[in-house]
Amino acid sequence: xxxxxxxxxxxxxxxxxxxxxxxxxxxxxxxxxxxxxxxxxxxxxxxxxxxxxxxxxxxxxxxxxxxxxxxxxxxxxxxxxxxxxxxxxxxxxxxxxxxxxxxxxxxxxxxxxxxxxxxxxxxxxxxxxx
Amino acid sequence: xxxxxxxxxxxxxxxxxxxxxxxxxxxxxxxxxxxxxxxxxxxxxxxxxxxxxxxxxxxxxxxxxxxxxxxxxxxxxxxxxxxxxxxxxxxxxxxxxxxxxxxxxxxxxxxxxxxxxxxxxxxxxxxxxxxxxxxxxxxxxxxxxxxxxxxxxxxxxxxxxxxxxxxxxxxxxxxxxxxxxxxxxxxxxxxxxxxxxxxxxxxxxxxxxxxxxxxxxxxxxxxxxxxxxxxxxxxxxxxxxxxxxxxxxxxxxxxxxxxxxxxxxxxxxxxxxxxxxxxxxxxxxxxxxxxxxxxxxxxxxxxxxxxxxxxxxxxxxxxxxxxxxxxxxxxxxxxxxxxxxxxxxxxxxxxxxxxxxxxxxxxxxxxxxxxxxxxxxxxxxxxxxxxxxxxxxxxxxxxxxxxxxxxxxxxxxxxxxxxxxxxxxxxxxxxxxxxxxxxxxxxxxxxxxxxxxxxxxxxxxxxxxxxxxxxxxxxxxxxxxxxxxxxxxxxxxxxxxxxxxxxxxxxxxxxxxxxxxxxxx
Numbered sequence: 067x068x069x070x071x072x073x074x075x076x077x078x079x080x081x082x083x084x085x086x087x088x089x090x091x092x093x094x095x096x097x098x099x100x101x102x103x104x105x106x107x108x109x110x111x112x113x114x115x116x117x118x119x120x121x122x123x124x125x126x127x128x129x130x131x132x133x134x135x136x137x138x139x140x141x142x143x144x145x146x147x148x149x150x151x152x153x154x155x156x157x158x159x160x161x162x163x164x165x166x167x168x169x170x171x172x173x174x175x176x177x178x179x180x181x182x183x184x185x186x187x188x189x190x191x192x193x194x195x196x
Numbered sequence: 197x198x199x200x201x202x203x204x205x206x207x208x209x210x211x212x213x214x215x216x217x218x219x220x221x222x223x224x225x226x227x228x229x230x231x232x233x234x235x236x237x238x239x240x241x242x243x244x245x246x247x248x249x250x251x252x253x254x255x256x257x258x259x260x261x262x263x264x265x266x267x268x269x270x271x272x273x274x275x276x277x278x279x280x281x282x283x284x285x286x287x288x289x290x291x292x293x294x295x296x297x298x299x300x301x302x303x304x305x306x307x308x309x310x311x312x313x314x315x316x317x318x319x320x321x322x323x324x325x326x327x328x329x330x331x332x333x334x335x336x337x338x339x340x341x342x343x344x345x346x347x348x349x350x351x352x353x354x355x356x357x358x359x360x361x362x363x364x365x366x367x368x369x370x371x372x373x374x375x376x377x378x379x380x381x382x383x384x385x386x387x388x389x390x391x392x393x394x395x396x397x398x399x400x401x402x403x404x405x406x407x408x409x410x411x412x413x414x415x416x417x418x419x420x421x422x423x424x425x426x427x428x429x430x431x432x433x434x435x436x437x438x439x440x441x442x443x444x445x446x447x448x449x450x451x452x453x454x455x456x457x458x459x460x461x462x463x464x465x466x467x468x469x470x471x472x473x474x475x476x477x478x479x480x481x482x483x484x485x486x487x488x489x490x491x492x493x494x495x496x497x498x499x500x501x502x503x504x505x506x507x508x509x510x511x512x513x514x515x516x517x518x519x520x521x522x523x524x525x526x527x528x529x530x531x532x533x534x535x536x537x538x539x540x541x542x543x544x545x546x547x548x549x550x551x552x553x554x555x556x557x558x559x560x561x562x563x564x565x566x567x568x569x570x571x572x573x574x575x576x577x578x579x580x581x582x583x584x585x586x587x588x589x590x591x592x593x594x595x596x597x598x599x600x601x602x603x604x605x606x607x608x609x610x611x612x613x614x615x616x617x618x619x620x621x622x623x624x625x626x627x628x629x630x631x632x633x634x635x636x637x638x639x640x641x642x643x644x645x646x647x648x649x650x651x652x653x654x655x656x657x658x659x660x661x662x663x664x665x666x667x668x669x670x671x672x673x674x675x676x677x678x679x680x681x682x683x684x685x686x687x688x689x690x691x692x693x694x695x696x697x698x699x700x701x702x703x704x705x706x707x708x709x710x711x712x713x714x715x716x717x
Contacts (some may be wrong), residue, residue, distance in 0.1 A: 069706075072443055075308060076558055092369070098361070101365065102365075104447070105365065105368055105369065108369070108372055109368075109372050112372050112375055112376045112379070113375075115376065115379060116375070116376070116378075116379035116382075117263075119379050119380070119383040120382075149541070151382070152379065152382060155330055155375075155379070155388075158330075158334060159333075159375050162334065162337045162371075165337075166337070166340075166341060166364065166368050166371075169341060169344055169345060169364060170361070170365065170368070173348060173357060173360055173361045173364060174342075174361065176351055176357045177357050177358065177361055178349070180352075180354045181354065182358055189358060192354075
């Protein structure tokens, strides 16, 4: 089972690295659109992390189906199924994230129409002017 | 009719039906205004009824969605603190809806304004009534999205779009952090219901869910740090304040009043729920250390915010920016009081939330009357208008005197309570209140001097719309009345509310009674 444990740890490391990359993008990239893409990456990383919190590694893999209502099949089901509640939380968060991203995209389009640029340094120089 | 579940649903239904209605009535402004008043008015009636019910019952009220009790389904659990702020929110939203009609008489898109406005109200009420940490996240997002879009209401103006984008971006980062905190809490405790979380933290039993797994001290520490950071962003505490002085002035004045008076309270209320309900009372040593550290951090940041906001007020030429910095100052006071963790601190915070919301809304609405008359936000353009606009000047005078803490107005009494609560901790913290109040007084007097005695720079034909004047007058009367009967308000409404909120065992017990009725196979 060591390969499974390795995969598990490997995926956590990858998630943390992706989190670092997205934070770098939010802080350091001057283009507003790049910042928004980094923000969506951050949201996705957090969603995958929450799914992982309720995940369980089993081998061989069993589909989450309850074949009959008896004590044995129930106990086997409980021991192999993953926790569905984090997935329910994540699907809600994904929908909300879509709404926020749409609003950010609309505002970015409007910003480009008004300023003619998406470079935040340039905009900050002219920021707040009427 | 279960009024607990009904209260946030009314504005939701009205908000979603408004775009269709406006097509049917072909954008008739009067009908849309009447519709919005009906929606906010019904919500106010429902909130009044809820307030009566909660204050007449000993226990918090529970509403189970679809009959699924905690910890399986989402429940609403309303205690007196939530009911009090709910009534305040519904009343102010109704009054500001009356004011909005004349303020936006030259603008297009009243129906979209009211759609977002009702959505904002629904989100705010959801935050105040919910008894579930994940539902709190959803409702914070509903509130936030409506607020972002309303800040960008003047979508042809550079400052509005720029400020809204900044606000939306930092707000989205904050709510993502809160969601991660929820994931960690769920991983450690196996539940996201507030009553159940509280039971797990205090080592009490709760049906259905098992015992916590792993190290709950470390998990609680990380989750509380992330969640508090998100609430600091929502309440605009230094170092996460930078969006507020741009976002609040860029919005239309009625929306500035809603944002500064009510929306910033979301962060404070959520922190009260986490610090007093979930992690309140007697804790194990490891958890007590974490909560104590968090309290110290929150108090420090609050004190820095109070002084910073007061200083920056003196450097502003834009009248709404000045008021926005005052909001940062008052949020600093609230966080200092909440971080104390004592009953007196919570009383001071709750009373100050009520007083600050009323006075700050009045100040923004009075300033909005000047802005509506002049068409500019520069203090120098408003010079000398005071004598031509008696109502607006009266509102401005009462609001400013109240906010700096002059007796007999209402904020004086809550500042007195804050002073007492902070004196228990240290003398230096209490002096922060005094120093920042005096600094704010200087800034407000400068505005007042200009408006009342300055040389008029422009020739403007000034008119004071009746509906706007009436709202300002009513709020000014409220400020004076609450100031005069402050001891009675404290005794009858604030103290019982705080006594119920710090009693986390009752909160758990009420949810547990419902949970025990579940028929498990």
